[in-house]
Amino acid sequence: MFKAEKSALSAALASIKASINARNTIPILANALFERSGEDLVISGSNLDIQITATCSAGIAADFTAFTAPYALFETAVKSMTDGSITVENVAAAGGRIDGIAIKSGRARIKMPILPAQDYPKMKTDKLNHGVGLGVSSLKQCFRAVEFAMSTEETRYYLNGVFMHTHPEGLMFVATDGARLARRLMPMVDIDEEKITGIPAVIIPSDTVKTVSRLLPDAGNVAVRLSDERIEFALSGLTIVSKLVEGTFPDYQRITPANNDKIIRLNGKLLAGAVGRVLTVSNTKGSGIRFTFADGAVRLVSKPGENGEAEDEMSAEVEGNLEIGFNGSFMLEVIDSLGSGDIEMKLGNPGDPAMIMRPGETNSFAILMPMRI
Amino acid sequence: MFKAEKSALSAALASIKASINARNTIPILANALFERSGEDLVISGSNLDIQITATCSAGIAADFTAFTAPYALFETAVKSMTDGSITVENVAAAGGRIDGIAIKSGRARIKMPILPAQDYPKMKTDKLNHGVGLGVSSLKQCFRAVEFAMSTEETRYYLNGVFMHTHPEGLMFVATDGARLARRLMPMVDIDEEKITGIPAVIIPSDTVKTVSRLLPDAGNVAVRLSDERIEFALSGLTIVSKLVEGTFPDYQRITPANNDKIIRLNGKLLAGAVGRVLTVSNTKGSGIRFTFADGAVRLVSKPGENGEAEDEMSAEVEGNLEIGFNGSFMLEVIDSLGSGDIEMKLGNPGDPAMIMRPGETNSFAILMPMRI
Incomplete structure (x- = not known):
């Protein structure tokens, strides 16, 4: 029915894996859909919310008919074969009706049941007008x-x-x-x-x-x-x-702060290190850190807890003194999302949300609500 | 109290990790024990069944006293520090009693509570006479x-x-x-x-x-x-x-078979590949495979199941024809345990246990009970 290289078939199957949910109540959704598109083999998976389709170059024979096969079994079977060419053939039951496929390579042959392609709930894409x-x-x-x-x-x-x-x-x-x-x-x-x-x-x-x-x-x-x-x-x-x-x-x-006039500039990687150190004594991910910005430095102190106490300090360009609390884990995620290099914070009063961005950015930034520490 | 390189301290802590069970009912077992042995720092963990001790080269000050500190917190704190030297100091509460330690590096300081070393249940090793x-x-x-x-x-x-x-x-x-x-x-x-x-x-x-x-x-x-x-x-x-x-x-x-006279010799890696392929259609790990040894080859066929059928065949030196069933997963483990190269099977009747070994071995081998397929 078709012949493909193990590596190409494995890659296509790996691509659609995220769309297959083996624990669903609709049996055919545990299957992958195999179709022909011109000279290519096209493999799809779906969980009804998301559908992934991958193309695989293959030698497709004239007797090819679209089918669906159990994803996990098909994928494991392909993976178990030795490197090289893999053949997939129709298997006919008594009476000539096609009720399965066989995956073949060398002297190995793995047969599995199929379900009809026309029963597969493909997501419609004909009304995507933009x-x-x-x-x-x-x-x-x-x-x-x-x-x-x-x-x-x-x-x-x-x-x-x-x-x-x-x-x-x-x-x-x-x-x-x-x-x-x-x-x-x-x-x-x-x-x-x-x-x-x-x-x-x-x-x-x-x-x-x-x-x-x-x-x-x-x-x-x-x-x-x-x-x-x-x-x-x-x-x-x-x-x-x-x-x-x-x-x-x-x-x-509406929630973008407009009057944050205290500007801090500091190295993102160093700040992430300091936040990580101070977070080590936190019991839960939500634990807060008190940041004190003053005199060319920022000082970080953990919220007191049963685990212990932690503090650190680093240099920073500071315009306007301020003491303010933030969720340390959230702060780490913001720093990580901005990539490497310096970051800029625009702060208001201790109760105001902070803006955090790459220096000079005006349209791309993060906003972090403060925490009372 | 002592000073050590982050890398050395991290390595010692990683070594003892397997002995620490954070979910035990004895609080001090969540701690690691820090002791001095000559010029070295010695760190131990225990779950009362197994105790692991690792040596870490360190600069130990005169005021060093043995202590136990929360393993997870200590390890995370060390990991969070920048590379280089780490100092651990005693922390005294009001009244002068030592009730904690502080881990320091650069401007960072992480303080945590300790428990007394004399309360730590060290395993006795004084009666190991052999x-x-x-x-x-x-x-x-x-x-x-x-x-x-x-x-x-x-x-x-x-x-x-x-x-x-x-x-x-x-x-x-x-x-x-x-x-x-x-x-x-x-x-x-x-x-x-x-x-x-x-x-x-x-x-x-x-x-x-x-x-x-x-x-x-x-x-x-x-x-x-x-x-x-x-x-x-x-x-x-x-x-x-x-x-x-x-x-x-x-x-x-007693259970070592003495009369197995059918000798098979074949390549272990190829056999493992064939067993793996035939196992793909198994529902559970316990699924059986029928092995047919005859005419210079072994043929493997899956036990019929709802998932499908699989078969494979490979060359083998065969002395004595036989059809016998084995648990495929167990067979894979045996092959893996023997390392690479050829393996030898000594088989008796279909109901007799098989001996599997590297060719020529007499004292080292595996015995596998057959399965009815």
Whole structure:
């Protein structure tokens, strides 16, 4: 039916793994769908929320008919074969009806049952009326810069993802869970600018954000198609289709502090080290740290707890003295999301949210609510 | 109190990690014991069954007093520091009583509570009256060759380890769970021969077998000291003391087949590949494989199941035709325990246990019970 190299088949199967949920109640969703597209073999998996399709170069025989086979078994069987060429054949039951396939390599033969391709619940992609090309590395950077702030609370489902909307200077990506917020602008230079007009504002689910970041290659242009309900990312033979989160993202501009006039500039990596050290005595991830900015330095002191006490100090450019508390783990995530180099903090009063960004940034930054220590 | 390099301190702490069980009911067992031994710092952990001690070169001040500190917190604190020198100091509470320590590096300071060293339940090692030196790489090979056959059934606690006893030609290591057995002889050349006389036959617990295999370096001579109740392994500043399993190991010689006259010789790696492929359709780890030995080949067929069917075939030197069933997972473990190269099987009738070994071996082999397929 078809013949493919073990390495190519394994790679395609690995790509779609994230879409297969073996513990679902619909039996056919434990299967992968094998179809033909021109001279290529196309393998898909779905959990009804996200569908991943990978292309695999293969020699496809005239008798090929689309089928679905148990993903886990097919994948293990391919992996167990020796390197080289693998053949997949139809197996007919008594009476001639095709009821299985056999995977063959050398003298080994592994037979497994199949389910009909026409029963597979493929996600429809015919109404994705908007399309735009985005630099994939820029897209991944935007996701990486904001995904830490996504909420995981199921009751606030409209925060369980990344909000994407058009902006006069590009595409804005935003995530928040109420305690922190991150936004990052993708500039026009990374966007197929002519096609950006009219793109709806959408909330891309957390799982999809992570899957796109992990699976798509690091270079090239990803073709994005979307409607109000679905979004598709396609690049280099890999296609990810996802439902969007229904709901309204809050008006995040309202909580952006406008009057933070105390400016701190310091090295992100050194700050992360100090925060990590002070956090060692925290009982839970949520433990707070008191930051004292004064006289060219920032001093960090742990919230007193039963485990012990910790403190550290580092140099910083400080304009305006302030003592303020933050969640140390959240602070670490913000620093990590900004990448290496210096970072800038704009602080107000001890009760005001802080803005944290790469120096000079105006459209991309994180907002962190203070904690009473 | 003392000063040490972060890397040395981290390495010593990592070595004793396996002995610390944070979820125990005795608070001091969550702590590590810090003592001085001459010019060295000695750090110990214990779960009352196994105690690990690691030596760390350090600059020890005159005010050093032994103490115990929370292992997890101490280890995380050391890890969080920048590379270089770390200082540990006593911290006195009001009134001058020492109630804590502070770990310092640069401007960072992490303070934590301690518990008195005299309350720490150190395992006694003064009655280990037998002592012998063993080549550590040979010891690890012996453990590796038999540990797969140890039982994990708690009701058969006397099988939850490796039986070690003296043998006219060396030291014999044996493990069995009733369905399979493995024995391996450590030859006299790897043993401090003069001191082997009178060493008691003992059962070394599974956890200790794994800890010794993982922690001890790969070269050198391990100093073994033991009594009927305890065993100690010491090499390169690392000491592992363990309780022994109380109980009687079964007379394993009785089940060694004497009349297996069908001899098979084949490549272990190729056989493992074939077994792995046929196992892919198994539902559970226990699934059986039917082996047919005949005409210069062995044919493997899966036990029919709902998942599908699998078969494979490979060349083998076969003396005597036979069809026999084995647990495929157990067979894989046996092949793995024998290392690379050819393996030899001595088979009897389809109901008789099989002997599997490196060609020509007489004292070291595995025994596998057959399965009805």
